[in-house]
Amino acid sequence: MQIAHADQVMASVTSGQAAARSRIAASWQRCFARHRLDPAARCAPVIHAGRLSDRRDALERLLRVAAPPLEDLHRMIAHSGRAIFLTDSDGLVLAGCLRSADAEDFARAGLCAGTDWSEAAQGTNGIGTCLAEEKPLTVHRDQHYLAENIGMSCIDAPVFGPDGRLVAALDVSSVRSGEEAGFNALIGGMVTRIAAQIEAALFRDAHAGLRIVLGDEAGGAALLAVDRDELVVGATRAARRQFRLERSGAFAPVPLRDLTGEAAQGLAGAERAVVMRALARAGGNVSAAARDLGLGRATLYRRMRRLGID
Structure with missing residues (x-):
């Protein structure tokens, strides 16, 4: 199945028309032409322990104001086996909310604090492509660029800081099979609303007294x-x-x-x-x-x- 997916991706990106067909196809084209990624390659995310600590310190305000809405979202969707992750603007996973019973499955998929999910590192994926386009999106299973990631479903929304600059991506991911498109659409709306709540909290915190x-x-x-x-x-x-x-x-x-x-x-x-x-x-x-x-x-x-x- 992974070999067939890699062949499908290569056929798309070498057709010369990929970028014009959809956001996913445009992302595949970036991964191939700009990032030089092989869809059949195994690109295990790298754990950046030192960088993670530095980024958490630099984004302390973001992590502080995001914690309550992330916990609220987790309570609403934890039963589905999905996990919530917050990244910086480069795709480095800063923190996650997930059930302990699901932690091993997500770690095996490479989704845990300190991992790099930028488009340049992992190809088309919810986190990296959301950050690249600065727009909400869902990347479902075989829409991923790398064949090894096609078992995942990722729903993301960007988070902008008080100065309007991109600061984070909010991600809800699943590594289970049988995800329903309708349920993903419902969660997509929730993710976008929570991202807006985080933005508002950041803005109010930065402009306290005004x-x-x-x-x-x-x-x-x-x-x-x-x-x-x-x-x-x-x-x-x-x-x-x-x-x-x-x-x-x-x-x-x-x-x-x-x-x-x-x-x-x-x-x-x-x-x-x-x-x-x-x-x-x-x-x-x-x-x-x-x-x-x-x-x-x-x-x-x-x-x-x-x-x-x-």
């Missing part, structure tokens, strides 16, 4: 962090997409009203908020902000001093 505004995107994934001057200073990946902000990384503060039409909260600080919004629109240019407000430059400077704006 007002968090919910965007319109379904699932509550679009969050904005707003300071006391009603300026948006942070946004999740979904909010960046909704409001057309920078895809990732820092961005210049934007008046909340410019994005959502929402008025400033109450009267307290309203004058300061108006001035700060004008400065933000003008990119910090006081003369331009003064013109926007219909004030003289000297008048605006006096008002800024009175309001404690440097």
